[in-house]
């Protein structure tokens with residue numbers, strides 16, 4: 001709540017709306033206590049007095065009634081009716097939406113078709129029809145305004161409930177024996193409340209306007225009682241001769257509705273974390289590049305050479321240094337493992353290669369990614385587009401997130417092959433079947449016509465690999481492609497990738513948390529911590545004699561079969577937040593070997609034991625590694 005208020009207060013327009021609305025509501029609440037003239041007492045001798053006449057701050061209306069007093073009482077009534085209508089519409093609409101979305105099937109059909117029928121009428125006609133049936137009066141106007149707004153809430157909430165009703169936590173609640181009502185109130189409702197609040201805050205202004213509209217037509221508040229709409233209606237005949245009688249309620253309606261809308265927008269932004277972080281802004285086709293320093297030279301012999309890569313996220317005034325100067329290279333036919341704790345920057349490094357980090361908020365602020373002599377960081381979007389998928393392909397952890405749920409796997413494979421215009425459309429289906437066979441999908445001729453949801457997790461992952469292979473790429477970047485799979489399927493996929501790189505000379509960057517996978521597949525391994533490479537070298541050497549204390553602790557965390565008595569040595573503490581990295585070695589606060597020198601910047605990646613590199617001034621196994629190297 002405190003966070004929400006802080007965020008709301010940061011939005012100056014919303015804050016202005018909040019202040020104005022609070023002032024109006026406060027005045028409306030204390031109106032009966034103020035020494036105002038009676039709002040409904042007529043005095044025809046004082047008709048149409050102009051504003052600032054003595055005793056009448058805003059003048060008088062056509063019956064000589066004090067406009068200031070009528071304005072205050074009218075505002076009170078309009079606000080009460082508008083808010084009441086909003087609450088009624090929100091409660092009933094949300095209840096209808098939750099019931100329809102939760103039960104689905106026939107219940108959903110019957111309820112939503114009823115809602116559709118209500119929505120098929122122009123809303124003002126519907127409101128007029130309801131008031132005509134119930135008779136004019138403020139209470140009936142309230143019922144009418146609430147009724148015409150119920151479908152808006154019902155549709156919104158139903159849509160969200162449909163998504164939530166099939167989530168795992170709802171299934172878990174069902175399995176724990178909870179009844180439908182308890183699940184709806186305890187599991188679904190808390191998840192839709194922010195949406196209800198947002199919808200209410202943005203619609204309450206309409207409802208005040210709609211009530212004012214009905215009163216203006218004489219169907220809402222009845223004389224002599226004033227609300228803002230009826231005041232406008234009564235002032236209609238004197239619009240030209242005595243404009244102040246209409247300007248006074250008109251300006252008040254404008255102030256209230258503007259304040260509510262500004263506040264509503266602010267509430268929506270503060271409640272939605274994606275809007276705050278810029279995640280909902282449409283990302284650009286390629287990551288923004290803002291390199292201030294010199295661009296490093298590429299090294300000889302590498303197919304893909306990442307040099308001093310720096311990628312940051314700029315969220316408002318905060319800078320998240322997700323990748324802080326990463327150096328990696330991979331040669332044809334080589335597999336490089338990239339390992340590190342969650343949040344260490346592995347995925348952002350991989351996505352930066354092809355400019356796939358969402359901008360905003362992502363920005364590449366330095367370094368070079370060299371592919372066959374081309375600097376991909378500085379490349380134009382058109383150039384990146386021709387290379388994406390065709391020369392450098394990705395395999396992601398969750399194939400469901402990359403496969404389109406509405407298209408058959410085969411069609412998606414064919415699209416991947418023909419998108420770059422390399423493969424002719426004829427014969428593409430046959431090639432797709434061959435691709436599925438090459439990734440060992442059984443019964444590929446039939447499976448090509450399956451939708452992603454009809455395949456098992458392992459099959460989908462293989463289909464993802466087939467898509468990555470569709471254009472015979474030179475480099476594959478695999479971001480934890482086996483984390484979600486069981487060990488047998490994982491082993492099959494790893495041996496498949498191993499075969500492919502040997503037979504096709506593919507270069508693979510394999511991102512993982514798992515040292516077992518690294519040992520099985522990778523020639524070399526790079527260990528990442530807090531956005532930097534802390535150790536790099538041939539896999540067997542790094543695993544046998546880890547040089548960085550972090551690598552050593554990371555390996556010690558891996559359980560070993562048959563070593564049930566060994567105590568797993570968890571690393572104390574947590575990685576540092578990337579928007580507040582410590583100076584010097586980022587691992588120092590968690591390292592048993594740390595000395596004051598470790599906290600003095602900078603600590604470079606230094607050559608170690610011939611073939612390796614380590615970013616540490618007190619490396620482990622120093623002597624052993626040197627001996628092994630000799």
Ligand SMILES: Nc1ncnc2c1ncn2[C@@H]1O[C@H](COP(=O)(O)OP(=O)(O)OP(=O)(O)O)[C@@H](O)[C@H]1O
Pocket residue numbers: 277279313315320322340341342343344345346347348349361578
């Ligand atoms: N949109 C964003 N805004 C701010 N920070 C972000 C954003 N996206 C990623 N980050 C930060 O960048 C850092 C690196 O994230 P990244 O996804 O590369 O980690 P990772 O090592 O791949 O983790 P995992 O193994 O869990 O996938 C993290 O600290 C993350 O919080």
